[in-house]
Amino acid sequence: MAFISSGYNPDKPMENRITDIGPRHFEEFYPPVIKANKGKWLYHEILEPGVLVHVSESGDEVYTVRVGGARLMSCTHIREICEIADKHCDGYVRFTTRNNIEFMVDNKNKVAALKADLESRKFIGGSFKFPVGGTGAGITNIVHTQGWIHCHTPATDASGPVKATMDVLFDDFKSMRMPAHLRVSLACCLNMCGAVHCSDIAILGFHRKPPMLDHEYLDKMCEIPLAIAACPTAAIRPSKVELPGGATVNSVAVKNERCMYCGNCYTMCPAMPLADAEGDGIVLMVGGKVSNRISRPTFSKVVVAFIPNETPRWPTTTSTIKKIVDVYASSANKYERLGEWAERIGWERFFEKCEIPFTHHLIDDFRDPAYYTWRHTTQFKF
């Protein structure tokens, strides 16, 4: 393959350089019915799972067919999205913040053909390319992070557990039987490149072993003071270490019992890796939300302290999630989010109903907020 220049001249990097132009202007990409009716929408209705209509004061309507997708997506797949959008939607398409794809048409009689086309397309392996759903009181697509496909600090994969979980929850992506909408998110380490800490169900990758120390290289690869300063529990201190060859080098020592496995030191110092096949796995958190509806936004709470990374399909993780979803669906009141339901019945009842064992790991012992999570009343359930 011969190198093909874009026109960039490495000897004169500033020549002809264009910078700071930002993204393309959004109005270039509005479908005509959106451009004409922006700010004039009167109401919307979910006609069936995955199909919405928005009605404007002008009388115009826009019909949206929402489909799920893996956010890890090839150009071949994007071209297929374009082909569908060219065929049915005058060459426009939209993505949602939860990795869904929205195909919009301006007339009701275009919906059936679009929907049938989307539902008919499958990958060679058998999975749907464009499953229609993800609306209303159901379970929509999982927002997630990179995981093993591209990240250096993950404690679990992202795309794999997401695929396995959505396969298990697929019926609820395609229907709206939940008491309220239920948001599932995944972050592959507690850096949490996503809002998993406020999700109805959060799948979180977590390390459980303190960092290994690559003494021979540590001082060459890292700024030792930065690695020490990065530790939130002051578990790292400077040390001198004698290497097997006899040479003494500057390095660090870690007080293992103070380590909370956050990986912040590894972020600052590549000579302190944490990843471990047995140590790493998944924490499940539940009951968070970001909406201000009825109750205030809340953080998710840890209800399962550890599940091993069971590649390739994470069966314990997905079956635990499925159990929580089913118990919630059958027990909560209409409009009640998972966390609101758990709070109403009491967390002791939540663990009982979901058949999740409660262990000491689930009692907060991290700094001030911990105290506010203990029980300060005689009101509890047996």
Add this chain to the structure above:
Amino acid sequence: MAKHATPLLDQLESGPWPSWVSDIKQEAETRAKNVNGIEYQIPVDVCEDVLGLMELTYVQKRTHWKHGGIVGVFGYGGGVIGRYCDQPQQFPGVAHFHTVRVSQPAGKYYSTKYLKDICDLWERRGSGLTNMHGSTGDIIFIGTTTPQLEEIFFELTHNLNQDLGGSGSNLRTPSDCIGSSRCEYSCYDTQALCHALTVDYQDELHRPAFPYKFKFKFDGCPNCCVASIARSDMSFIGTWKDDIRIDQKAVQAYIGGELKPNAGAHASRDWGKFDIAKEVLNLCPTKCMWMDGGKLVIDNKECTRCMHCINVMPRGLRIGQETGLSILVGAKAPILDGAQMGSLLVPFIKVEEPYDEIKEVIEGVWDWWMEEGKNRERLGELIKRQGFQKLLEVTNIEAMPQHVQEPRHNPYIFWREDEVEGGFEREITEFRKHHQR
């Protein structure tokens, strides 16, 4: 025949949900066939090696990506994440596998022309694998080599009128909800504000001068579909000051069962006949609404705009007309000192171009954070360390009860000397004249 056997990954091809394994395989096949005669600038079998590397990772259960690597384009401190494989001999196609963040258009609407254009570029100069989209909002190109970075940037800026997004200790690419472009709940034009601030703060986005990352997110209403309140250092959430608009006839149609509650969101299950008392009035957090002889009455002064009644009866109730936004600050994920939710700083501000009032708040906060923030200290952590009072001082905002959920639990007030009559300097000798040792 695939280059690497992937028995574990193959198990992720079954099941109904779209399989990324199948998708990467089809991309590998497209590249191998190359029917369009593309002159690939990185290894043709890059996708095969991605799958091989992932299979190894599924066996060993540890990532095979090395830590970081400083690569980028000239003059920018962000937008490219360096990534190198730790088994380059076995998987040479992904020896270099850098990420390029491309600043997405507000609202994430696209023309197919644009999408095909970026595919043309990315198939030729990268792996052909993307994220649509990354968690922060960017279009993510996953996997290219160092020599391609300037070429990609040059083609993006010259041919596609398109810039990179943010990474590192700078303003991250802002993102927004669908807003008034297709949502009747939106209290302002989220796309207009998101785009304007993104363009105005390009320097902050491309050149890291902050203590750590900083995120803007724009939600059109308190439903918070982009989760701004949980994950942005500065969250702009639409709200209104006047009365919810009521269409009494439509309210009656909900009561009578002609209209489906919550826009039909609960349709897959029989929840029984709609009961306005049970489903709306009694769930209202402030109990500010009631029925008066067949008419719905709202005591708007007591309403906290939680959106529930509007969500349940979108044809009967509409947001008010005196609209604007609230600014909340300091949200972040748990790293390091625990998660923080956004804290209300500005209850109401009008959204009017050129957004000077909003920018005044932003820049006041930035000046303080850039001066006082420690390395890798998010805004929320600085607020905790120096106090909410300090935040009010630097933004020139008066304290008000809206700022707190409840007043403080302790009397340890840090009085300023000028607030205490007579000041702090006193004579011990004068004191001792009246009080023996």
